[in-house]
Amino acid sequence: MLAVLPFLGQYASGEGEGKLVSFIPVEQEVERGLEAFLKRSIQEAENEGADHIVLEIDTPGGAVNAADNIATIIKSTEVPITAYVADRALSAGAYIALNADQIIMEPGALMGSAAIIDQSGNTAGKKAESFWHAAMKSAAELNDRDPKYALAMADPDVDLPNYNAPKGELLTLNGEEAVKVGYAEGMAEDRTELLNLLNLKDAEVSDAEVSIAERIARFVTNPIIIPILLSIGSLGLVLELYSPGFGVPGFMGAGALLLFFFGHMIAGFAGWESLLLLIVGVVLIVVEIFIPGFGVFGVLGAVGVVASIVLASGQSMQYILLAVLIAVAVTVGGSYLFIKIFGYKGFFKKIILSDATKSDQGYVSNTTRDELVGLEGVAVTPLRPSGIADFGDERLDVVTEGGFLSAGTEVKIIKTNGSRVVVRAC
Structure with missing residues (x-):
């Protein structure tokens, strides 16, 4: 099952005795967390004096920027x-x-299908496609491979019907096809065959392992996970303001944001400056709550929080701002539904006066004298429309319904409301 070109022989030396081969896994999606892991692992292999590095690849693909950075590291x-x-x-x-x-491939392994798409699964646009096609072509030419196959992997307009990639389809090569077109130097069933193929069968083998922190970083830096974490973080903290005490929403929100920054710091994308900027932003928002500053503190705080997320993300400005907008939309919608269903019982209720003085609770400024309705008397002064009227033993300040009544006009009380006594001519 071995197929090999003479190129492989340049690494032979006593069947590998005394040599060190470092195996580094390239698994799951390609993202910035994988980039950080590979950078660290390759650096460690160099420091250990590795004579050969093997990247064990099993990935469906992923972010172009991460792949480009990984290629630079390689x-x-x-x-x-x-x-x-x-x-x-x-x-x-x-x-x-x-x-x-x-490149060495397992016989049933596949390589190709490399069209560039955006986060929604659509084509990424002419400019991005042009860059990607040029990158694939350059990568193929790096080791004197025919670039037409690399272009066929990325561009469905390239016609290669002999390899099940007619126009409109992307090229994907299996092991035998890759060897045939010069895109693989051989095939190997397992590590043993691989080391034999490299004339390194007696070499010492070391395996790079993904640490727990790096696993977290790889999860957190996944482009799909970032907006989810930001949404949970912002929604949780906002809902905490709507519920008494520091409970589940607060812990979830703080935990999500800490996980975001921890993962990106482990991956090497976030520094202490981004965390400091986040803290300053939060403090400014709190200051705005307790010391109204016409919105200045609040705006500066919000800018600080968003800037800290952008600095820590390691993603493109366009993508991370989209993630922030998604988080804002989720927070606004979630907060509205929460208040609608459960009402408002949170932090702001402690610092905002929401009580009202209502008459049914015993709060009255003037007693409404309903017993006066129906009494008849005489206007003592002209009513224009207010004035004084005499009702037997009591003189009252009265007001007409809007018309003018001269002094001496007989009037009748038709309505009372607190201190307001409304009269009409008899």
């Missing part, structure tokens, strides 16, 4: 790197493999 090391496609190297995974010094 090309910058002086240690020979072999991409071993153990199952699939699709999309960004194919690009990573093409940037290695050589």
Whole structure:
């Protein structure tokens, strides 16, 4: 099952005795967390004096910016790197493999299908496509591979009917096809065959392991997870203001934001400056709550929080601002539904006076004398429309319904409301 080109022999030396081979997994989606892990792992392999690095690739693809950065890391090391496609190297995974010094594939493994798409699954636009096609072509030419196959992986307009990739379809190569077109230097069933193929069967093997912190970082830096964490964080903290005490919403919100910043700090994208900016932003928002500053403190605080997220994300400005907008929309909608269903019982209720003085609770400024209605008397002064009228033993300040009544006119009380006594001519 071995197929090999003479190129592989340059690494042979006593069947690998005394050599060190470092195996580094390239698994799951390609994102910034994987980039940070590979940077750390390759650096450690170099420090340990590794003679050869093997990237064990099994990925469906992922973010273009992360793949491009990973390719730069691969090309910058002086240690020979072999991409071993153990199952699939699709999309960004194919690009990573093409940037290695050589490619070995399992017989049933696949490589290709590398069209660039956006977060919604649609084509990413002409400018992004042009960049990606040029990148795939350059990666193929890096090791003298025919670039038409790399372009066929990325561009459905390239016609390769002999490899099940007619116009309108993306090219995906299996192991045998990859060897045939010069995109793989050989095939190997497992690590043993791979090391034999590299003439390194007696070499010492080390495995790079993903730490728990890096697993968290890889999860947190996933482009799909980022808006979810930001939404949970902002919604949780806002809902905490609507409920008494520091409970489940507050812990969830704070936990989500801490997880976001912790993961991005582990991945190497967030520094202490972004965390400090977040703290300053939160403090300014709190100051706005207790010391009204015509919105200045609140606006500066919101800008600080958003800026800290942008700095920490390691993503493009367009994407992270979209994630923030999603979080804001979720927070506003969730808060509205919460208040609608449960009412408002939270923090602001303690600092905002919401009581009202109502007559049914015993709060009255003047007693309404209903017993006066129906009494008849005489206007003592002209009523224009207010004045004084005599009702037997009592003189009252009265008001007409709007008309003028001269002094001496007989009047009748038709309505009372507190101190207001309304009269009409008899």
